Amino acid sequence: NAGVTQTPKFQVLKTGQSMTLQCAQDMNHNSMYWYRQDPGMGLRLIYYSASEGTTDKGEVPNGYNVSRLNKREFSLRLESAAPSQTSVYFCASSLSSYEQYFGPGTRLTVT
Amino acid sequence: KNEVEQSPQNLTAQEGEFITINCSYSVGISALHWLQQHPGGGIVSLFMLSSGKKKHGRLIATINIQEKHSSLHITASHPRDSAVYICAVPGNSGGSNYKLTFGKGTLLTVNP
Numbered sequence: 001n002a003g004v005t006q007t008p009k010f011q012v013l014k015t016g017q018s019m020t021l022q023c024a025q026d027m028n029h030n031s032m033y034w035y036r037q038d039p040g041m042g043l044r045l046i047y048y049s050a051s052e053g054t055t056d057k058g059e060v061p062n063g064y065n066v067s068r069l070n071k072r073e074f075s076l077r078l079e080s081a082a083p084s085q086t087s088v089y090f091c092a093s094s095l096s097s098y099e100q101y102f103g104p105g106t107r108l109t110v111t
Numbered sequence: 112k113n114e115v116e117q118s119p120q121n122l123t124a125q126e127g128e129f130i131t132i133n134c135s136y137s138v139g140i141s142a143l144h145w146l147q148q149h150p151g152g153g154i155v156s157l158f159m160l161s162s163g164k165k166k167h168g169r170l171i172a173t174i175n176i177q178e179k180h181s182s183l184h185i186t187a188s189h190p191r192d193s194a195v196y197i198c199a200v201p202g203n204s205g206g207s208n209y210k211l212t213f214g215k216g217t218l219l220t221v222n223p
Contacts, residue, residue, distance in 0.1 A: 042115075059210075
């Protein structure tokens with residue numbers, strides 16, 4: 001079992017560029033999440049998907065879109081990257097609302 | 112919105128010491144999570160608890176729902192326990208575990 005995988009691990013974007021962060025899990029979890037982690041701020045929820053076919057906003061959704069492609073995959077898209085989106089992004093999954101399993105993270109820099 | 116406070120922010124200990132990390136929150140909850148983030152960045156869920164105490168190896172988590180407080184204890188600490196420990200709770204009163212609010216973490220360093 002690979003658990004939760006994320007691609008890419010690192011990315012540098014210029015302001016205004018777009019990109020999609022990919023996340024997949026092989027644990028048959030029905031819930032998936034996207035977080036960002038900034039120094040001194042703690043983890044903050046961007047979007048989550050409680051089950052396949054549903055997505056909901058978290059604490060900081062502005063500037064992001066998500067797609068729950070199927071039960072395994074949950075992608076996060078930045079349509080027009082801004083320097084304020086420089087962060088480390090974590091994907092996580094869980095069986096319903098129980099313990100969450102985290103991916104290794106994507107370190108994104110927007111210049 | 113649930114506010115989460117962790118203390119201390121930083122903790123340095125000698126190998127073998129008993130460690131306590133505290134977490135307080137402002138709004139009643141259904142369950143509380145403790146997570147560990149290693150220096151490399153990986154995040155691991157340690158406990159999810161809604162009452163009493165849970166134990167896993169040298170780690171013990173307790174929660175007092177009435178006092179809105181939880182503690183994470185590490186017995187016989189070891190340098191490999193060096194990490195950031197993070198507490199998380201549902202973001203709103205009666206809120207689901209889907210929308211968690213996270214503390215800023217406690218950086219633990221255990222010296223040999």
